[in-house]
Amino acid sequence: MRVAVAGGTGLIGRMVCDAVAAGGDEAVVLARSVGVDVVGGDGLDAALVGVDAVIDVTNVTTLKRSESIAFFETATRNLLAAEERAGVAHHVLLSIVGVDRVDWGYYAGKVRQEELCAASSVPTTVLRATQFHEFADQMLARGGPVAMVPRMRSQPVAAREVAAELVRLARGEARGLVPEMAGPEVLEMPDMVRRLLRARGRRTPAIGIRLPGAAGKGMAHGGLLPEHDGPRGRETFAQWLTAASS
Numbered sequence: 001m002r003v004a005v006a007g008g009t010g011l012i013g014r015m016v017c018d019a020v021a022a023g024g025d026e027a028v029v030l031a032r033s034v035g036v037d038v039v040g041g042d043g044l045d046a047a048l049v050g051v052d053a054v055i056d057v058t059n060v061t062t063l064k065r066s067e068s069i070a071f072f073e074t075a076t077r078n079l080l081a082a083e084e085r086a087g088v089a090h091h092v093l094l095s096i097v098g099v100d101r102v103d104w105g106y107y108a109g110k111v112r113q114e115e116l117c118a119a120s121s122v123p124t125t126v127l128r129a130t131q132f133h134e135f136a137d138q139m140l141a142r143g144g145p146v147a148m149v150p151r152m153r154s155q156p157v158a159a160r161e162v163a164a165e166l167v168r169l170a171r172g173e174a175r176g177l178v179p180e181m182a183g184p185e186v187l188e189m190p191d192m193v194r195r196l197l198r199a200r201g202r203r204t205p206a207i208g209i210r211l212p213g214a215a216g217k218g219m220a221h222g223g224l225l226p227e228h229d230g231p232r233g234r235e236t237f238a239q240w241l242t243a244a245s246s
């Protein structure tokens with residue numbers, strides 16, 4: 001089987017490619033760094049020749065609603081249209097638990113992405129996952145003497161386990177929106193960031209800030225937690241910390 005991984009050079013994308021290869025299948029990376037632009041369309045048709053399934057884990061780094069919608073809408077439309085032309089049998093999208101409940105700018109793009117999948121003539125599966133353990137590290141990307149961390153209640157999951165689930169889904173029939181995936185325990189994001197800083201021997205203080213409006217309230221009070229049973233990752237944040245800091 002040939003599986004294209006849109007965003008295959010990214011954080012989870014690399015793990016998805018590993019999981020595809022571990023199962024004996026061929027992974028085809030779609031990313032600008034390998035000459036395929038899902039927004040501009042360059043290289044897309046050529047890359048999808050002979051592809052059976054596409055796993056979409058592309059991303060844009062923005063908090064702006066308009067930028068998020070513009071990226072995910074254009075990228076998803078282009079991908080699905082190219083898949084239709086190439087006869088791809090299955091499109092699998094990674095989304096986020098709570099995007100339909102917490103009205104945050106970035107999430108609006110993910111909702112648009114889900115809507116386009118639901119309306120597509122290409123058979124689709126959408127897996128919503130909670131924040132990855134690595135999300136705590138992404139909170140530190142801006143640097144600075146103090147880490148300002150959104151007050152967010154999360155049930156973080158190992159990105160590697162989400163990657164394995166995406167590949168498992170891609171090998172099966174399209175199922176539409178499937179049960180949400182989460183990790184084994186509920187944690188507060190500022191605490192996760194503090195634990196990560198401690199594990200790295202850093203003294204940077206981490207301050208939890210409630211983001212403005214209803215979205216901030218929703219994030220702080222469980223709007224990003226799974227509401228139903230679904231696949232659960234086994235790796236705890238503590239186990240990930242140990243592995244990531246050794």
Ligand SMILES: NC(=O)c1ccc[n+]([C@@H]2O[C@H](COP(=O)([O-])OP(=O)(O)OC[C@H]3O[C@@H](n4cnc5c(N)ncnc54)[C@H](OP(=O)(O)O)[C@@H]3O)[C@@H](O)[C@H]2O)c1
Nearest residue numbers: 007009010011012031032033037038039058059131132135
């Ligand atoms: N982080 C979390 O906790 C979390 C939780 C649940 C779901 N998710 C979802 O997981 C997805 C992946 O997140 P991530 O943190 O792994 O992303 P990431 O590390 O930022 O990687 C983004 C990927 O998208 C590619 N990309 C960006 N623009 C592109 C374009 N125009 N054409 C082709 N490829 C493009 C990048 O490659 P190039 O730069 O080479 O183009 C890269 O491979 C996102 O959709 C996110 O919403 C994330």
